Amino acid sequence: MPMTEVGERIKAPCSMCIRWTMHNVLSQARRSDEFFSYDYSTLSCGGCDTVSMMVVRNWLTPSRDDETRTYYPSPVSRKIPAWLAFMRLGVTSAEEEGIGDLMHEVYAAVDAKQYRLAAMGIRATLEQVMILKVGDLQTFNQKLDAFEKAGFISSIQRESMRATLDVGDAAMHRGFVPKERELAVALDVVEGVMAPIFGHYEDAKALSQRVPARK
Numbered sequence: 001m002p003m004t005e006v007g008e009r010i011k012a013p014c015s016m017c018i019r020w021t022m023h024n025v026l027s028q029a030r031r032s033d034e035f036f037s038y039d040y041s042t043l044s045c046g047g048c049d050t051v052s053m054m055v056v057r058n059w060l061t062p063s064r065d066d067e068t069r070t071y072y073p074s075p076v077s078r079k080i081p082a083w084l085a086f087m088r089l090g091v092t093s094a095e096e097e098g099i100g101d102l103m104h105e106v107y108a109a110v111d112a113k114q115y116r117l118a119a120m121g122i123r124a125t126l127e128q129v130m131i132l133k134v135g136d137l138q139t140f141n142q143k144l145d146a147f148e149k150a151g152f153i154s155s156i157q158r159e160s161m162r163a164t165l166d167v168g169d170a171a172m173h174r175g176f177v178p179k180e181r182e183l184a185v186a187l188d189v190v191e192g193v194m195a196p197i198f199g200h201y202e203d204a205k206a207l208s209q210r211v212p213a214r215k
């Protein structure tokens with residue numbers, strides 16, 4: 001397979017657009033070892049201009065043609081919420097920063113398709129959020145009860161949170177391998193719990209200061 005050429009347009013995943021888009025090839029270099037040739041291309045997304053790299057590996061043996069394409073950064077399947085970046089700054093507290101860092105690792109595991117690690121990480125994140133807000137109670141159910149009673153979640157969310165914690169528990173103790181779709185649901189749940197606590201609360205406070213009071 002011939003090298004892509006500088007100026008050529010090819011389809012590639014964009015980590016900012018979170019989908020495959022047309023990319024312009026900016027530069028090219030070829031290296032090889034005793035088995036493979038490696039074509040390195042820097043690419044620029046036609047939609048958002050983000051630069052990434054593609055490595056095309058080919059067998060040097062002409063009879064073999066199973067080429068592999070690897071992209072850096074690896075294509076992400078999900079956009080990291082903006083509030084997570086603020087958590088990780090540690091402005092509010094070191095505990096909040098730690099939970100933010102843990103959640104960030106969950107997204108990295110999801111992008112690397114390490115779904116068991118991601119499920120365990122989601123479980124640990126939810127547990128740490130509960131400990132931060134209602135203290136380190138003995139069982140998960142006690143924590144959930146206190147968390148719901150304190151108004152951090154609704155009774156509907158409690159059920160979905162319980163199910164999400166169970167996914168992590170099964171991955172940890174019973175060899176359960178969650179599917180991509182199941183992980184997406186677990187992420188929806190954990191984001192739904194965390195966003196009002198760590199993201200929207202301050203935003204909403206600022207908003208209420210801007211909105212004229214009812215007469």
Ligand SMILES: [Zn+2]
Pocket residue numbers: 014015016017018021045046047048049050
């Ligand atoms: Zn893009």
